[in-house]
Amino acid sequence: MGSFGKILRLSVWTIVLTVVRCGCGYIHAADGTTISEADRIVYVHDDAGIRLPETDTTLFERWDQAIRTQHFRELIEQARPVYTAADSCKNERLKADAGIYLAQAHLPLGHYDSTKIYLQAITPILRQDEAGPRNLIYHNLRAVLAIQTGLDYATALDDFFRARTIAHEIGHRSSEGLLLCNIASIYLIRKDSAGLKYARKAYNLGRQINDTLVYARALQVMSQLHEMAGNYDKALSLARTLKQLSANPGQQHNRITSLIIMGNALQGLGQQDSAAIYYTAALQLADTANDTNVRIYFDLNYGNFLLSRNAAASARTLFEHGLSLSVRNNNLRYRELLLLALAEASFRMNDTKGALLRYRQYHSFADSMARLQREHSFYRLLMRNEQLEHERAIQTKELRLVKARHQISVIVGLLVIAMLIAAGIYARYVHRNQMYRRLVEKYQQLTDLRRQALQTAPRETSVTDDSKTKKLYEAIEELMQTRRIWRQNDLSLEAIAGLLETNKFEVSRAINRGANMTFYNYVNSYRIREAVALLSNPENNMPIKALYQHLGFNSLSVFYNSFTQETGVPPSKFRKVIRNQ
Incomplete structure (x- = not known):
């Protein structure tokens, strides 16, 4: 996914700022008339945001040029005194103009606290003109x-x-196209290919109005959405076009992003050597990027490429660099992926303690973001806006996080034990296949230990004291083992209760006491055991995407998460290792 900050700015107007002796200024046209807000035009700029109206060919044009060439620190030094003077003499219009420039300059540098301060300071001013171009910039x-x-x-x-x-009301078609790109980018972050419809609208609008900036931005988002969806040939073609459009000075972010997308697409097509060429080209430009998002994006993608080529040490260095930028700038965009990648890299380097630390940080971060609540509010907002625009409702997919706290602690404890047991073994193995082979062996051992624990403790207490519950549990086991009802993706307590002519509460009670686990985990235990058996069978070549449906899982991601959490190895890796034994 590309850098998300490629948002809007206002184009150049020929206007003059007259500054009186006290330091206060006002804006008027070159011929002495006031510049109308409706005459202002908007177009995209990289990671800085939207440009403001120019009010002096020697001041505001310099600021616009600084944004265009990504000289954000110079812009801050120039705009800060103007903002201070305007604030001192109560010139609210000039304060709002300078404040918007300063907010745009601080944002790509990762100075989020400063960006917030300037936006908060000019909010009361902007409320007086809620339909004006400044508010367009402000909302971006x-x-x-x-x-x-x-x-x-x-x-x-x-x-x-x-x-x-606002862009539609004031007739700024360039701005509208760029905002469509920004909306598509949210889908991109959420890994939802439905964002392509917004990107295509922006792409067509950019070509219609002959706006290269809108066209380039749409190309970037479309190529990344196609890459995400696995359409690597299409992504490669679009990225090449973007690279050609990014040959001008000051377009390092687009060049770097296009090179990374091309590398990712080639890697997806299995052309590793060709992918390495583009990643290396991006590496040569990475340090010139003034955008922290672009650099973090590069560190993550190039690190993943190196990890795929067993260069775990180099990959971890890149992941740590990206994470340090994320933490230092309070940038949360890629932190979850970086923590997960660091865990994988540490694991491959036999640093089990480091891998466990990063894995804990990953889960802590994910939980702290309260993802489930934001998913609900996000979809409600989508539906409202889609209805206002009379567009087709978007099909939604919700992530379901149903792990209980006591189950999490048990799983973490088992992982700690597994890693401690495997620590002495991992030191003797360097290559990835050997490490995965040991993980599979340890999983088999842990499965036996856990099965013994689950079969002894509960049955020595409640079930033996309640013959009715015991018989019901045995009947449930019969259904699961002979009729294999766990393959039904809509299997529920009510369904089992109907088969056994009882109620769901008795069924739940029997499972809890007989298996010492919840209904959800009880059903998944059968599915995972069957998955292990099928993946271990050399005569079974069922694709992973078909296997999860065969087992009764509702989605591929749930199957991957459940299998990896249980065995410590992704399904595809497990199949490869177990068949090579």
């Missing part, structure tokens, strides 16, 4: 900030739609 900056610092997609989407409404 708020949206990007919501994603970078809080992964708050609902707030970001709301601000983008507000900005798009």
Whole structure:
């Protein structure tokens, strides 16, 4: 996924800022008339945001040029005194202009606290003109900030739609196209290919109005969405076009992003050597990027490529660099992926303690973001905006996180024990296949130990004292083992109760006492055991995407998570290792 901050800015107007002796200024046209807000035009700029109206060919044009060439620190040094002077003499219009420039300059540098301060300071001023171009800029900056610092997609989407409404009302078609790209980018972050419809609208609009910036931005989002969906040939073609459009100075972010996308697409096509060429080219430009998102994006993708080529040490160095940028700049965008990648890299380097630490940090971060609540609010907001625009409702997919706290502690404890047991073994193995082979062996041992624990403790207490519950549990076991009802993806307590002519509470009670686990985990235990058996069978070549449906899982991601959590090895890796034994 690409850098998300490629948002909007206002184009150049020929206007002059007259500054009186006290330091206060006002804006008027070159011929002395006031510049109308409706005459202002908007177009995209990289990671800085939307440009403001120029009010002096020697001041505001310099600021616009600084944004265009990504000299954000120079812009801050120039705009800060103007903002201070305007604030001192109560020139609210000039304060709002300078404040927007400063917010745009601080955002790509990762100075999110400074960005918030300037936006909060000019909020009361902007409320006096809620339909003006300044509010268009303001809502874009708020949206990007919501994603970078809080992964708050609902707030970001709301601000983008507000900005798009303003752009439509004042006739800024370039701005509208770029906002469509920003909306598509939210889908990209959420790994939802439905965002392609917004990106295509922006792409067509950019070509219609002959706006290269809109066209380039749409190309970037479309190529990344196609890459995410596995359409690597299409992604490669679009990225090549983007690279050609990014040959001009000041377009390092687009060049780096296009090179990374091309590397990712080639890697997906199995052309590893060709992919390495583009990643190396991106590496040569990475340090010139003034955008922290672009650099973190590079560290993550190139690190994953190196990890796929068994260069775990080099990959971990890149992941740690990206994580340090994320933490230092309070950028949450890629942190979850970086923590997970660091856990994998540490694991491959036999650093089991480091891998466990990163894995805990990953889960702690994911839980702290309260993802489930944001998913609900995000979809509600999507539906509202889709209805307002009379568009087709978007099919939603919710992530279901149903692990109880006591189950998490048990799983973490088992993982700790497994890693401690395997620590002495991993030291003797260097190559990845050997490490996975040991993990499979340890999983088999842990499965036996856990089965013994689950079969002894509960049956020595409640079940033996209640013959009715025991018989019911045995009947459930008969259904699971002979009729294999666990293959039904809609299997429920009510369904089992109907088969046994009892009620769901008795069924739940029997499972809890007989198996010492919840109904959800009890059903999944049969599915995982069957998955292990099928993956271990050399004559069974069922694709993973077909296997999860065969086993009764509702989605591929749930199957991957459940299998990996149980065995410590992804299904595809497990199949490869077990068949090579």
